[in-house]
Amino acid sequence: MATEDSEDEVGKNNLSEESSDTFDVIIIGAGAAGVGAAIALAHAGVEDFLLVDRDVVGSSFASWPKETRFITPSFPSNSIGMLDLNSIAIGISPAFSMKVEHPNGAQYASHLQDLADYFELPISENTDVEEIQKLDEMFHITTSNGMVKAKNIIWAAGEFQYPRLSGFVGSELCRHTASVTEYSNLPGDDFIIIGGYESGIDAAYHLARCGKKIRVFDKNSPWGEGSSDPSISLATFTFERMLDPSFESNVELFSDSAIKSVTLVEENYHVTTSENEVFKSKVKPLLASGFEGSHKFVSHLFEKRDDGFPLLSDQDESTIMPGMYLCGPSVRHDNHDFCFIFKYRQRFGVVAESIASSLGIETEEFVEAYRGWGMYLDDLSCCGQECLTC
Numbered sequence: 001m002a003t004e005d006s007e008d009e010v011g012k013n014n015l016s017e018e019s020s021d022t023f024d025v026i027i028i029g030a031g032a033a034g035v036g037a038a039i040a041l042a043h044a045g046v047e048d049f050l051l052v053d054r055d056v057v058g059s060s061f062a063s064w065p066k067e068t069r070f071i072t073p074s075f076p077s078n079s080i081g082m083l084d085l086n087s088i089a090i091g092i093s094p095a096f097s098m099k100v101e102h103p104n105g106a107q108y109a110s111h112l113q114d115l116a117d118y119f120e121l122p123i124s125e126n127t128d129v130e131e132i133q134k135l136d137e138m139f140h141i142t143t144s145n146g147m148v149k150a151k152n153i154i155w156a157a158g159e160f161q162y163p164r165l166s167g168f169v170g171s172e173l174c175r176h177t178a179s180v181t182e183y184s185n186l187p188g189d190d191f192i193i194i195g196g197y198e199s200g201i202d203a204a205y206h207l208a209r210c211g212k213k214i215r216v217f218d219k220n221s222p223w224g225e226g227s228s229d230p231s232i233s234l235a236t237f238t239f240e241r242m243l244d245p246s247f248e249s250n251v252e253l254f255s256d257s258a259i260k261s262v263t264l265v266e267e268n269y270h271v272t273t274s275e276n277e278v279f280k281s282k283v284k285p286l287l288a289s290g291f292e293g294s295h296k297f298v299s300h301l302f303e304k305r306d307d308g309f310p311l312l313s314d315q316d317e318s319t320i321m322p323g324m325y326l327c328g329p330s331v332r333h334d335n336h337d338f339c340f341i342f343k344y345r346q347r348f349g350v351v352a353e354s355i356a357s358s359l360g361i362e363t364e365e366f367v368e369a370y371r372g373w374g375m376y377l378d379d380l381s382c383c384g385q386e387c388l389t390c
C-alpha cells in the first residue's frame, strides 16, 4: 500500500521505478469519473486503493478551450436532497463552492482538486498506464513509474484525450476542437466546422462572438432533434446561445451533410459532402466529430457490444475479466447512454458496492445512502427519454 514514505514533490503517492505495490483497487484516471469513483469507494469502506493519472487531477477539464463552459447547470439544490447536476459526490455542490452556474474547464478542474484534497484521496500523478495484464488472479499494471498490482481495476480514463481524428479522406488536414486552447486566438475569418453537436456549436458560438463567419456541417440535424435526452438533442443552454445575434448573423447550419473528404488545393481547403457539393475555406477546418474514447485502450479486457462500446455486467464489470470495471461516459447498457456526469455518477455506487462486497465489507448502509442521493442506479427499466434519472 502507498504510504507517506513514498510521497515526493510530483504527486502525493507517486510510484517509484522500483515500485511493486499491491492494492485492492487501482483507479486509472483522475477526472470526474475517477475522483467520483474513488470517493464512492472510500464511502463504501474500501481503504486500500490508489488513483493514478498520466497528468494531474482534472487534467482533461483544464485542457478545454478557454471559453468552453459546462452546458449542464449547477445549482445548490442539495438542501432538498436533489444533487447538483454537476456534482460527483453525495452532499457536494459545485455551485455552492464555485458560485458559478456553468463552470469552465479550469474551474471544474480546480473543483476536482478540492475534492481530492478534502477526501484525502491517495493519488499518483504523472503516472501513465501503458499496459494491463491479468496474471494469477491479479492485474499487473505497467506504468511510466513502474509496475503496480491490483485485485480490481476501475478504468476511468475518459474520452477527451482520445479524440476521433479519422472518419473521412483528408481528416488529418483538419484540427480537432480538443486541441484548441482559445477560440479567440484562432487565426482566420471563415471557418468550416465538421460536426454540429455540442462541441461544434460551442466552437461556432465563440467564433461568431469574435465576428467570424462559420459554416457547420452535420450528417444529421442535432439542432432539429426533438428528443428530451441531452445525449441525442442539444442542451437548452446551447439552444439559448444559438439565439445570440452574433450566432444568428454569422453561423450557417447544414443538416444532413456528411463530409466525404477534405483536400488542400492551392492553400484552400476543399470540403466535399456526400452529395458532392464543395465548400472552400482558407482556414483549416475544425473537427468536432467526437471522441474514440479510452476504452479502445483496454478493449482486450472487455467483450465488445455491436456499437463498439465495452459489454458490461450489471455491476459495470467486464464479462470476461472479473475485477475489471468501467466508470465514466463510455458506460452503456442496452440503449442507455451514460455520457454526462449526472448520468454516469449514478453508477459509482454500484461499482463501489460490488468491489466492497467482494472484499467482505458490509454495504447495506452505503447502498441506502447512495440510493437516497440518486448515486446508486441499479434498475434501468425506468429509464427512457422522459425519465428524470436518465
Ligand SMILES: Cc1cc2nc3c(=O)[nH]c(=O)nc-3n(C[C@H](O)[C@H](O)[C@H](O)COP(=O)(O)OP(=O)(O)OC[C@H]3O[C@@H](n4cnc5c(N)ncnc54)[C@H](O)[C@@H]3O)c2cc1C
Pocket: 028, 029, 030, 031, 032, 033, 034, 052, 053, 054, 055, 056, 057, 058, 059, 060, 061, 064, 068, 069, 070, 071, 072, 127, 128, 129, 130, 156, 157, 158, 159, 160, 161, 199, 294, 327, 328, 329, 339, 340, 341, 342
Ligand atoms: C468540451 C466538453 C464539454 C462537456 N460538457 C459537459 C457538461 O456540460 N456536462 C457534463 O455532464 N458533461 C460534459 N462533458 C462530458 C464530460 O465532461 C466528460 O464526460 C468528462 O470529462 C468525463 O470525465 P472522465 O473522468 O471520464 O474523463 P477525463 O476528465 O478525461 O479524465 C480522465 C483522466 O484519465 C487520465 N488518463 C487518460 N489515459 C490515461 C492513461 N493511459 N494512464 C493514466 N491516466 C490516464 C487523464 O489524464 C484524465 O485526467 C463535456 C465534454 C467535453 C469534451
